[in-house]
Amino acid sequence: MPVSRRTLIGAVGGTTLASLSGCLGERERDGGTEGAAESELEEEEATGGAESEAVDEWEDVDEIRLATDITVWIGVDPDPIDGVENPTLVVFEGREYAITWENRGEFLHNIELRDEDDEVxxxxxxxxxxxxxxxxxxxxxxxxEIAEYVCDPHEMTMRGDVEVVDPA
Known part of the structure; x- marks a missing residue:
């Protein structure tokens, strides 16, 4: 029976996390700095996706590609969002963009750009x-005015931030 991409990523992620947790535990027993390592991991998780990438990685981007995964968006392209759930998109004020998204299931989806008041x-x-x-x-x-991208039928879980950068 073939293994889905989602199952494989979940298994690999769980194994990696378990291995990492074991390593951190050993560092603590050896007098290492588990607290510092945990802080670094928490910071990386909190700033994941585009937020942790330099804005200049978005300079040449004019098309953004996303895909659906039942109730989350998955970043496809450009590289800073590849594989990231509900990634932050970085765009430059006044430039034209295209967001192309693929429906990877048979669930009802759309995409909307909304402001801070949750209006299209x-x-x-x-x-x-x-x-x-x-x-x-x-x-x-x-x-x-653009603050988020949202799938209206799944607006509680399929939404991501849009960071509009002043090109000056």
Missing amino acids: VDDYATPPMDTEGETQTLEFEATP
């Missing part, structure tokens, strides 16, 4: 679709 900005939204393998592209101009 300038009608930047796609119609809902539920066809596995289908893609949609949303083209938009980056404006300071």
Whole structure:
């Protein structure tokens, strides 16, 4: 029976975490600095995805690719968001962008760009679709009003921040 990508990533992630936890425990017994190592890990987890990447990695980006995974967005491209759940997207004010997303299941999804009041900005939204393998592209101009991207049918779990950077 083939193993799904999700199952494989979960298994590898769990094994890595268990191994890492064992290493940290050994460091504590050996008089190491477990607290410092835990702080570094917590900081990396808290700033994961695009937030921890330099803004200049987004300079040449004009298309962002996402995919659905039942109730979360998965970053596909550019590299700073590859594999990240609900990644922060970095865009430069005044530039044109396209977000292309693929429905990897048969669940109903769409994408909307919303402001801080949770309102759709300038009608930047796609119609809902539920066809596995289908893609949609949303083209938009980056404006300071844009704060998040959201899947309306799953707005509680499928949402990510949009960081609009002043190009000056």
